[in-house]
Amino acid sequence: MVRKFMMDTSSLGNSKQLPQYVAALSACLGSIAAGTVLGWTANINELLRDGNLNGISVDEGEFGWIGSIATLGAMLMCFSTGFFCNIIGRKWTMLVLVVPFTLGWLLIICAENVDMIYAGRFFTGLAGGAFCIAAPLYTSEISENSIRGRLGSFFQLLLTVGILLAYTFPLIKSNDISSTLIHTILCAIFPLIFGVVFFFQPETPVHLYKKGKIDEAEKSLRRLRGNAYNPKPELEQIKNAIEEEERMNKPFFESMKTPAAKKASLICFSLMFFQQMGGINAVIFYTGKIFGDAKIDLLPQHATLIIGGIQVVATFISTLFIDKVGRKLLLLISGLFMGLSTLLLAIYFSLEKSDMDRDIITDISFLPVLALSIFITVFSLGFGPIPWLISSELFPIEIKAIASSAAGTFNWLLAFIVTRFYNDIQNGIGTDITFYIFSGLSFIGVVFIFFVVPETKGKSFDEIQEMLGGQR
Secondary structure: OOOOOOOOOOOOEOOOOHHHHHHHHHHOHHHHHHHHHHHOOOOOHHHHHOOOOOOOOOOHHHHHHHHHHHHHHHHHHHHHHHHHHHHOOHHHHHHHOHHHHHHHHHHHHOOOOHHHHHHHHHHHHHHHHHHHHHHHHHHHHHOOHHHHHHHHHHHHHHHHHHHHHHHHHHHOOOOOOOHHHHHHHHHHHHHHHHHHHHOOOOOOHHHHHHOOOHHHHHHHHHHHHOOOEOOHHHHHHHHHHHHHHHHOOOOHHHHOOOHHHHHHHHHHHHHHHHHHHOOHHHHHHOHHHHHHHHOOOOOHHHHHHHHHHHHHHHHHHHHHHOOOOOHHHHHHHHHHHHHHHHHHHHHHHHHHOOOOOHHHHHHOOOHHHHHHHHHHHHHHHHHOOHHHHHHHHHOOHHHHHHHHHHHHHHHHHHHHHHHHHHHHHHHHHOHHHHHHHHHHHHHHHHHHHHHHOOOOOOOOHHHHHHHOOOOO
16 A cells, blocks of 8 residues: 655654644745736726726726636646646746736736736736645645644645735725736735745655655754654654555556545546635636625625625634544535635515515615625635645545646636636526526535544545445
Protein backbone atom coordinates (compact mmCIF):
# COMPACT_ATOMS: atom_id res chain seq x y z
CA MET A 1 0.00 0.00 0.00
CA VAL A 2 1.14 3.52 -0.74
CA ARG A 3 1.85 5.55 2.35
CA LYS A 4 0.69 9.14 2.34
CA PHE A 5 3.28 11.91 2.28
CA MET A 6 2.01 13.75 5.35
CA MET A 7 2.12 11.58 8.43
CA ASP A 8 0.88 12.10 11.99
CA THR A 9 3.86 13.75 13.66
CA SER A 10 2.51 13.88 17.20
CA SER A 11 4.91 11.14 18.35
CA LEU A 12 8.03 12.52 16.75
CA GLY A 13 9.01 15.16 19.25
CA ASN A 14 7.88 18.66 20.06
CA SER A 15 6.22 19.69 16.83
CA LYS A 16 5.09 23.31 16.57
CA GLN A 17 2.03 24.19 14.55
CA LEU A 18 2.48 27.96 14.38
CA PRO A 19 5.13 27.85 11.60
CA GLN A 20 2.75 25.70 9.54
CA TYR A 21 -0.06 28.22 10.03
CA VAL A 22 2.26 31.07 9.01
CA ALA A 23 3.43 29.25 5.87
CA ALA A 24 -0.12 28.28 4.87
CA LEU A 25 -1.46 31.81 5.40
CA SER A 26 1.47 33.29 3.49
CA ALA A 27 0.83 30.96 0.56
CA CYS A 28 -2.87 31.71 0.62
CA LEU A 29 -2.33 35.47 0.43
CA GLY A 30 -2.36 34.68 -3.28
CA SER A 31 -5.92 33.46 -2.73
CA ILE A 32 -6.89 37.05 -1.96
CA ALA A 33 -5.48 38.00 -5.36
CA ALA A 34 -7.51 35.19 -6.98
CA GLY A 35 -10.62 36.30 -5.08
CA THR A 36 -10.36 39.84 -6.42
CA VAL A 37 -10.40 38.36 -9.93
CA LEU A 38 -13.65 36.52 -9.19
CA GLY A 39 -15.34 39.47 -7.49
CA TRP A 40 -14.11 42.24 -9.83
CA THR A 41 -17.30 42.39 -11.95
CA ALA A 42 -19.89 42.14 -9.16
CA ASN A 43 -20.37 45.84 -8.38
CA ILE A 44 -19.30 47.47 -11.65
CA ASN A 45 -21.94 46.26 -14.11
CA GLU A 46 -23.56 49.67 -14.57
CA LEU A 47 -20.22 51.49 -14.26
CA LEU A 48 -18.75 49.55 -17.17
CA ARG A 49 -21.84 50.15 -19.28
CA ASP A 50 -21.53 53.87 -18.59
CA GLY A 51 -17.87 53.94 -19.70
CA ASN A 52 -16.48 54.46 -16.20
CA LEU A 53 -13.28 52.60 -17.10
CA ASN A 54 -11.19 54.79 -19.41
CA GLY A 55 -14.31 55.82 -21.33
CA ILE A 56 -14.89 52.30 -22.69
CA SER A 57 -18.62 51.53 -22.91
CA VAL A 58 -19.55 47.86 -22.48
CA ASP A 59 -22.84 46.31 -23.60
CA GLU A 60 -24.51 43.34 -21.91
CA GLY A 61 -22.98 40.73 -24.23
CA GLU A 62 -19.49 42.14 -23.73
CA PHE A 63 -20.03 42.23 -19.98
CA GLY A 64 -20.91 38.52 -20.09
CA TRP A 65 -17.54 37.81 -21.73
CA ILE A 66 -15.70 40.06 -19.27
CA GLY A 67 -17.25 38.13 -16.41
CA SER A 68 -16.59 34.68 -17.85
CA ILE A 69 -13.33 34.83 -19.78
CA ALA A 70 -11.30 34.69 -16.56
CA THR A 71 -12.69 31.20 -15.98
CA LEU A 72 -11.45 30.12 -19.42
CA GLY A 73 -7.96 31.24 -18.46
CA ALA A 74 -8.25 29.36 -15.17
CA MET A 75 -9.38 26.21 -16.96
CA LEU A 76 -6.38 26.23 -19.30
CA MET A 77 -3.89 26.36 -16.41
CA CYS A 78 -5.03 23.31 -14.45
CA PHE A 79 -2.90 20.68 -16.21
CA SER A 80 0.17 22.83 -16.80
CA THR A 81 0.20 23.96 -13.15
CA GLY A 82 0.79 20.41 -11.95
CA PHE A 83 3.64 20.10 -14.45
CA PHE A 84 5.31 23.30 -13.25
CA CYS A 85 4.83 22.32 -9.60
CA ASN A 86 6.83 19.16 -10.26
CA ILE A 87 9.56 20.87 -12.29
CA ILE A 88 10.30 24.13 -10.45
CA GLY A 89 8.53 23.40 -7.18
CA ARG A 90 5.31 24.43 -5.47
CA LYS A 91 6.80 27.63 -4.04
CA TRP A 92 8.31 28.99 -7.25
CA THR A 93 5.27 28.07 -9.31
CA MET A 94 3.17 30.31 -7.07
CA LEU A 95 5.73 33.10 -7.10
CA VAL A 96 5.89 33.05 -10.91
CA LEU A 97 2.12 33.59 -10.97
CA VAL A 98 2.71 37.17 -9.81
CA VAL A 99 3.72 37.91 -13.43
CA PRO A 100 0.41 37.02 -15.19
CA PHE A 101 -1.54 38.51 -12.27
CA THR A 102 0.28 41.83 -12.67
CA LEU A 103 0.22 41.78 -16.48
CA GLY A 104 -3.52 41.15 -16.48
CA TRP A 105 -4.34 43.99 -14.12
CA LEU A 106 -2.05 46.37 -16.03
CA LEU A 107 -3.88 45.54 -19.28
CA ILE A 108 -7.18 46.43 -17.63
CA ILE A 109 -5.80 49.59 -15.99
CA CYS A 110 -4.36 50.80 -19.30
CA ALA A 111 -7.22 49.48 -21.47
CA GLU A 112 -8.07 51.49 -24.54
CA ASN A 113 -10.77 49.11 -25.79
CA VAL A 114 -12.81 46.15 -24.61
CA ASP A 115 -10.35 43.66 -26.15
CA MET A 116 -7.67 44.81 -23.72
CA ILE A 117 -10.11 44.20 -20.87
CA TYR A 118 -10.74 40.69 -22.24
CA ALA A 119 -6.98 40.05 -22.39
CA GLY A 120 -6.46 41.36 -18.87
CA ARG A 121 -9.25 39.21 -17.49
CA PHE A 122 -7.83 36.19 -19.30
CA PHE A 123 -4.35 36.64 -17.79
CA THR A 124 -5.68 37.23 -14.28
CA GLY A 125 -7.82 34.12 -14.76
CA LEU A 126 -4.74 32.13 -15.77
CA ALA A 127 -3.03 33.10 -12.53
CA GLY A 128 -6.09 32.58 -10.36
CA GLY A 129 -6.81 29.13 -11.79
CA ALA A 130 -3.21 28.03 -11.36
CA PHE A 131 -3.35 29.15 -7.76
CA CYS A 132 -6.35 26.87 -7.15
CA ILE A 133 -4.06 23.92 -7.90
CA ALA A 134 -0.74 25.06 -6.45
CA ALA A 135 -1.86 26.53 -3.10
CA PRO A 136 -3.82 23.48 -1.83
CA LEU A 137 -0.94 21.25 -2.93
CA TYR A 138 1.53 23.39 -0.99
CA THR A 139 -0.56 23.49 2.19
CA SER A 140 -1.26 19.74 2.11
CA GLU A 141 2.47 18.95 1.87
CA ILE A 142 3.57 21.19 4.73
CA SER A 143 0.88 20.24 7.25
CA GLU A 144 0.43 17.56 9.88
CA ASN A 145 -2.60 15.25 9.74
CA SER A 146 -4.27 16.87 12.73
CA ILE A 147 -4.51 20.29 11.05
CA ARG A 148 -4.48 19.26 7.37
CA GLY A 149 -8.15 20.06 6.83
CA ARG A 150 -7.94 23.42 8.59
CA LEU A 151 -4.86 24.58 6.70
CA GLY A 152 -6.36 23.27 3.47
CA SER A 153 -9.44 25.42 3.99
CA PHE A 154 -7.36 28.61 4.32
CA PHE A 155 -7.31 28.80 0.53
CA GLN A 156 -11.09 29.14 0.35
CA LEU A 157 -11.18 31.49 3.36
CA LEU A 158 -8.78 34.03 1.89
CA LEU A 159 -10.42 33.61 -1.51
CA THR A 160 -13.63 34.92 0.07
CA VAL A 161 -11.69 37.79 1.65
CA GLY A 162 -10.49 38.74 -1.84
CA ILE A 163 -14.05 38.60 -3.18
CA LEU A 164 -15.27 40.85 -0.34
CA LEU A 165 -12.52 43.37 -1.03
CA ALA A 166 -13.47 43.37 -4.72
CA TYR A 167 -17.07 44.08 -3.69
CA THR A 168 -15.87 47.00 -1.53
CA PHE A 169 -13.37 48.82 -3.76
CA PRO A 170 -15.91 50.20 -6.31
CA LEU A 171 -17.50 52.20 -3.48
CA ILE A 172 -14.34 54.31 -3.13
CA LYS A 173 -14.92 57.70 -4.75
CA SER A 174 -12.45 60.22 -6.16
CA ASN A 175 -12.83 63.46 -8.07
CA ASP A 176 -9.81 62.72 -10.25
CA ILE A 177 -9.88 58.96 -10.85
CA SER A 178 -12.88 56.82 -11.82
CA SER A 179 -14.07 54.39 -9.17
CA THR A 180 -13.56 51.44 -11.54
CA LEU A 181 -9.94 52.43 -12.12
CA ILE A 182 -9.33 52.80 -8.37
CA HIS A 183 -10.98 49.40 -7.91
CA THR A 184 -8.66 47.80 -10.46
CA ILE A 185 -5.48 49.43 -9.13
CA LEU A 186 -6.23 48.20 -5.61
CA CYS A 187 -6.83 44.67 -6.92
CA ALA A 188 -3.48 44.80 -8.71
CA ILE A 189 -1.61 45.44 -5.43
CA PHE A 190 -2.41 42.08 -3.81
CA PRO A 191 -0.31 39.81 -6.07
CA LEU A 192 2.69 42.01 -5.25
CA ILE A 193 2.02 41.78 -1.50
CA PHE A 194 1.75 38.00 -1.81
CA GLY A 195 5.05 37.78 -3.70
CA VAL A 196 6.96 39.75 -1.09
CA VAL A 197 5.54 37.83 1.91
CA PHE A 198 5.60 34.31 0.47
CA PHE A 199 9.14 34.65 -0.89
CA PHE A 200 10.52 33.96 2.61
CA GLN A 201 8.61 30.69 3.15
CA PRO A 202 10.19 27.26 2.56
CA GLU A 203 9.60 24.86 -0.30
CA THR A 204 7.66 21.74 0.71
CA PRO A 205 9.82 18.89 2.09
CA VAL A 206 8.08 16.45 -0.28
CA HIS A 207 9.18 18.31 -3.41
CA LEU A 208 12.71 18.82 -2.09
CA TYR A 209 13.09 15.13 -1.30
CA LYS A 210 11.75 14.13 -4.73
CA LYS A 211 14.44 16.34 -6.26
CA GLY A 212 17.14 14.62 -4.20
CA LYS A 213 17.71 17.62 -1.91
CA ILE A 214 17.62 15.62 1.31
CA ASP A 215 19.38 18.17 3.52
CA GLU A 216 17.11 20.95 2.28
CA ALA A 217 14.07 18.77 2.92
CA GLU A 218 15.24 18.27 6.51
CA LYS A 219 15.76 22.01 6.94
CA SER A 220 12.27 22.63 5.56
CA LEU A 221 10.75 20.22 8.09
CA ARG A 222 12.64 21.84 10.97
CA ARG A 223 11.46 25.23 9.77
CA LEU A 224 7.84 24.01 9.63
CA ARG A 225 7.84 21.90 12.81
CA GLY A 226 10.32 23.72 15.04
CA ASN A 227 13.94 23.08 16.02
CA ALA A 228 12.97 20.60 18.76
CA TYR A 229 11.32 18.32 16.20
CA ASN A 230 13.06 15.14 15.00
CA PRO A 231 12.56 15.09 11.20
CA LYS A 232 14.22 11.72 10.52
CA PRO A 233 11.13 9.46 10.86
CA GLU A 234 9.02 11.77 8.71
CA LEU A 235 11.76 11.95 6.08
CA GLU A 236 11.80 8.15 6.06
CA GLN A 237 8.05 8.13 5.51
CA ILE A 238 8.42 10.58 2.63
CA LYS A 239 11.19 8.45 1.14
CA ASN A 240 9.08 5.27 1.35
CA ALA A 241 6.09 7.00 -0.19
CA ILE A 242 8.14 8.35 -3.10
CA GLU A 243 9.78 4.96 -3.74
CA GLU A 244 6.44 3.17 -3.67
CA GLU A 245 4.93 5.77 -5.99
CA GLU A 246 7.78 5.15 -8.43
CA ARG A 247 7.31 1.37 -8.17
CA MET A 248 3.61 1.75 -8.88
CA ASN A 249 4.18 4.15 -11.75
CA LYS A 250 2.17 2.82 -14.67
CA PRO A 251 0.11 4.22 -17.54
CA PHE A 252 -2.65 6.54 -16.36
CA PHE A 253 -5.50 4.64 -18.00
CA GLU A 254 -4.28 1.37 -16.53
CA SER A 255 -4.26 2.95 -13.07
CA MET A 256 -7.79 4.23 -13.67
CA LYS A 257 -9.11 0.68 -13.96
CA THR A 258 -8.95 0.02 -10.21
CA PRO A 259 -12.19 0.30 -8.21
CA ALA A 260 -10.60 2.91 -5.92
CA ALA A 261 -9.62 5.16 -8.84
CA LYS A 262 -13.02 4.81 -10.53
CA LYS A 263 -14.97 5.66 -7.39
CA ALA A 264 -12.64 8.54 -6.49
CA SER A 265 -13.16 9.98 -9.97
CA LEU A 266 -16.95 9.61 -9.76
CA ILE A 267 -17.03 11.37 -6.39
CA CYS A 268 -14.61 14.19 -7.18
CA PHE A 269 -16.02 15.06 -10.61
CA SER A 270 -19.59 14.88 -9.28
CA LEU A 271 -18.79 17.18 -6.35
CA MET A 272 -17.21 19.67 -8.76
CA PHE A 273 -20.39 19.47 -10.88
CA PHE A 274 -22.75 20.07 -7.98
CA GLN A 275 -20.53 22.86 -6.60
CA GLN A 276 -20.71 24.88 -9.81
CA MET A 277 -24.22 23.98 -10.98
CA GLY A 278 -25.66 25.05 -7.65
CA GLY A 279 -25.14 28.58 -9.00
CA ILE A 280 -22.24 29.88 -6.94
CA ASN A 281 -20.46 31.74 -9.73
CA ALA A 282 -23.68 33.28 -10.98
CA VAL A 283 -24.08 34.67 -7.47
CA ILE A 284 -20.46 35.87 -7.13
CA PHE A 285 -20.11 37.42 -10.59
CA TYR A 286 -23.61 38.89 -10.78
CA THR A 287 -24.56 39.64 -7.16
CA GLY A 288 -25.26 43.29 -7.92
CA LYS A 289 -27.35 42.42 -10.98
CA ILE A 290 -29.39 39.83 -9.05
CA PHE A 291 -30.29 42.41 -6.40
CA GLY A 292 -31.01 44.97 -9.11
CA ASP A 293 -33.37 42.53 -10.83
CA ALA A 294 -35.09 41.89 -7.49
CA LYS A 295 -35.88 45.64 -7.15
CA ILE A 296 -35.19 45.57 -3.41
CA ASP A 297 -35.12 48.70 -1.28
CA LEU A 298 -31.36 48.47 -0.81
CA LEU A 299 -28.53 49.59 -3.04
CA PRO A 300 -27.15 46.51 -4.85
CA GLN A 301 -23.61 47.59 -3.90
CA HIS A 302 -24.52 47.50 -0.22
CA ALA A 303 -26.27 44.15 -0.59
CA THR A 304 -23.15 42.64 -2.11
CA LEU A 305 -21.13 43.80 0.89
CA ILE A 306 -23.55 41.99 3.17
CA ILE A 307 -23.19 38.81 1.10
CA GLY A 308 -19.40 39.11 0.92
CA GLY A 309 -19.07 39.67 4.66
CA ILE A 310 -21.27 36.68 5.43
CA GLN A 311 -19.17 34.55 3.09
CA VAL A 312 -15.95 35.42 4.91
CA VAL A 313 -17.43 34.73 8.36
CA ALA A 314 -19.00 31.43 7.28
CA THR A 315 -15.80 30.23 5.62
CA PHE A 316 -13.83 31.09 8.77
CA ILE A 317 -16.29 29.05 10.84
CA SER A 318 -15.78 26.18 8.40
CA THR A 319 -12.02 26.20 9.08
CA LEU A 320 -12.76 25.64 12.78
CA PHE A 321 -15.07 22.67 12.24
CA ILE A 322 -13.84 20.88 9.11
CA ASP A 323 -11.52 18.58 11.10
CA LYS A 324 -14.10 18.07 13.87
CA VAL A 325 -17.51 17.72 12.25
CA GLY A 326 -16.37 15.90 9.13
CA ARG A 327 -16.54 16.49 5.40
CA LYS A 328 -19.71 14.52 4.61
CA LEU A 329 -21.99 16.14 7.19
CA LEU A 330 -20.87 19.62 6.16
CA LEU A 331 -21.51 18.76 2.50
CA LEU A 332 -25.00 17.45 3.29
CA ILE A 333 -25.96 20.54 5.29
CA SER A 334 -24.43 22.79 2.67
CA GLY A 335 -26.19 21.18 -0.30
CA LEU A 336 -29.56 21.02 1.45
CA PHE A 337 -29.64 24.68 2.42
CA MET A 338 -28.18 25.80 -0.91
CA GLY A 339 -31.17 24.11 -2.54
CA LEU A 340 -33.62 25.69 -0.10
CA SER A 341 -32.16 29.18 -0.48
CA THR A 342 -32.15 29.16 -4.29
CA LEU A 343 -35.69 27.76 -4.17
CA LEU A 344 -36.69 30.70 -1.96
CA LEU A 345 -35.06 33.11 -4.38
CA ALA A 346 -36.80 31.47 -7.34
CA ILE A 347 -40.18 31.75 -5.61
CA TYR A 348 -39.57 35.45 -4.97
CA PHE A 349 -38.79 36.10 -8.64
CA SER A 350 -41.93 34.16 -9.63
CA LEU A 351 -44.03 36.31 -7.32
CA GLU A 352 -42.29 39.50 -8.47
CA LYS A 353 -43.31 38.97 -12.09
CA SER A 354 -46.83 37.79 -11.20
CA ASP A 355 -49.97 39.87 -10.78
CA MET A 356 -49.56 39.94 -7.00
CA ASP A 357 -50.17 43.25 -5.25
CA ARG A 358 -47.04 45.43 -5.40
CA ASP A 359 -47.34 46.31 -1.71
CA ILE A 360 -47.00 42.63 -0.82
CA ILE A 361 -43.95 42.33 -3.06
CA THR A 362 -42.43 45.32 -1.31
CA ASP A 363 -43.13 43.74 2.09
CA ILE A 364 -41.20 40.60 1.14
CA SER A 365 -38.36 42.41 -0.67
CA PHE A 366 -36.00 41.22 2.07
CA LEU A 367 -36.20 37.67 0.69
CA PRO A 368 -33.39 37.97 -1.92
CA VAL A 369 -30.95 39.24 0.71
CA LEU A 370 -32.04 36.53 3.15
CA ALA A 371 -31.90 33.79 0.49
CA LEU A 372 -28.47 34.74 -0.83
CA SER A 373 -27.16 35.23 2.72
CA ILE A 374 -28.18 31.66 3.54
CA PHE A 375 -26.78 30.42 0.23
CA ILE A 376 -23.37 32.02 0.72
CA THR A 377 -23.21 30.92 4.37
CA VAL A 378 -23.86 27.24 3.72
CA PHE A 379 -21.79 27.18 0.52
CA SER A 380 -18.82 28.53 2.46
CA LEU A 381 -19.31 25.94 5.20
CA GLY A 382 -19.27 22.96 2.85
CA PHE A 383 -19.41 23.09 -0.91
CA GLY A 384 -16.85 25.88 -1.16
CA PRO A 385 -13.74 24.28 0.37
CA ILE A 386 -14.55 20.57 0.62
CA PRO A 387 -14.67 19.43 -3.07
CA TRP A 388 -11.12 20.75 -3.54
CA LEU A 389 -9.97 19.16 -0.27
CA ILE A 390 -11.56 15.80 -1.04
CA SER A 391 -9.85 15.70 -4.44
CA SER A 392 -6.49 15.80 -2.66
CA GLU A 393 -7.60 13.04 -0.27
CA LEU A 394 -9.35 10.48 -2.49
CA PHE A 395 -7.27 10.02 -5.63
CA PRO A 396 -4.57 7.30 -5.48
CA ILE A 397 -1.08 8.79 -5.53
CA GLU A 398 -0.18 7.33 -8.92
CA ILE A 399 -2.99 9.28 -10.66
CA LYS A 400 -3.43 12.19 -8.24
CA ALA A 401 -1.58 14.83 -10.28
CA ILE A 402 -3.42 14.18 -13.55
CA ALA A 403 -6.80 13.34 -12.01
CA SER A 404 -6.84 16.37 -9.71
CA SER A 405 -5.89 18.61 -12.62
CA ALA A 406 -8.67 17.07 -14.72
CA ALA A 407 -11.19 17.66 -11.93
CA GLY A 408 -10.00 21.28 -11.63
CA THR A 409 -10.32 21.75 -15.39
CA PHE A 410 -13.85 20.36 -15.28
CA ASN A 411 -14.71 22.73 -12.42
CA TRP A 412 -13.53 25.81 -14.31
CA LEU A 413 -15.27 24.68 -17.50
CA LEU A 414 -18.55 24.56 -15.60
CA ALA A 415 -17.75 27.93 -14.03
CA PHE A 416 -17.30 29.37 -17.53
CA ILE A 417 -20.61 27.92 -18.70
CA VAL A 418 -22.49 29.33 -15.72
CA THR A 419 -20.91 32.80 -15.80
CA ARG A 420 -21.01 33.18 -19.59
CA PHE A 421 -24.57 32.00 -20.14
CA TYR A 422 -26.31 33.02 -16.89
CA ASN A 423 -27.50 36.30 -18.42
CA ASP A 424 -28.65 34.59 -21.62
CA ILE A 425 -30.47 31.83 -19.75
CA GLN A 426 -32.24 34.10 -17.27
CA ASN A 427 -33.25 36.44 -20.12
CA GLY A 428 -34.53 33.46 -22.12
CA ILE A 429 -36.42 31.39 -19.54
CA GLY A 430 -36.68 33.84 -16.65
CA THR A 431 -34.67 34.44 -13.51
CA ASP A 432 -37.09 32.34 -11.47
CA ILE A 433 -36.76 29.24 -13.69
CA THR A 434 -32.97 29.64 -13.66
CA PHE A 435 -32.90 29.49 -9.88
CA TYR A 436 -35.40 26.60 -9.80
CA ILE A 437 -32.82 24.69 -11.87
CA PHE A 438 -30.00 25.63 -9.48
CA SER A 439 -32.17 24.49 -6.57
CA GLY A 440 -33.07 21.16 -8.14
CA LEU A 441 -29.44 20.35 -8.90
CA SER A 442 -28.45 21.12 -5.31
CA PHE A 443 -31.08 18.69 -3.99
CA ILE A 444 -29.84 15.99 -6.38
CA GLY A 445 -26.34 16.65 -5.02
CA VAL A 446 -27.56 16.01 -1.47
CA VAL A 447 -28.89 12.59 -2.48
CA PHE A 448 -25.60 11.76 -4.21
CA ILE A 449 -23.53 12.77 -1.17
CA PHE A 450 -25.71 10.76 1.21
CA PHE A 451 -25.39 7.51 -0.73
CA VAL A 452 -21.98 7.76 -2.42
CA VAL A 453 -19.51 10.11 -0.69
CA PRO A 454 -17.46 8.55 2.18
CA GLU A 455 -16.34 10.36 5.32
CA THR A 456 -12.58 11.02 5.21
CA LYS A 457 -12.18 12.92 8.49
CA GLY A 458 -9.23 11.55 10.44
CA LYS A 459 -8.67 8.72 7.95
CA SER A 460 -5.21 7.80 6.70
CA PHE A 461 -4.52 7.52 2.99
CA ASP A 462 -4.58 3.70 3.21
CA GLU A 463 -7.90 3.70 5.07
CA ILE A 464 -9.46 6.00 2.46
CA GLN A 465 -8.32 3.72 -0.36
CA GLU A 466 -9.80 0.71 1.45
CA MET A 467 -13.16 2.51 1.74
CA LEU A 468 -13.10 3.21 -1.98
CA GLY A 469 -12.67 -0.45 -2.84
CA GLY A 470 -8.95 -1.08 -2.57
CA GLN A 471 -7.48 -3.49 -5.14
CA ARG A 472 -4.53 -1.22 -5.79
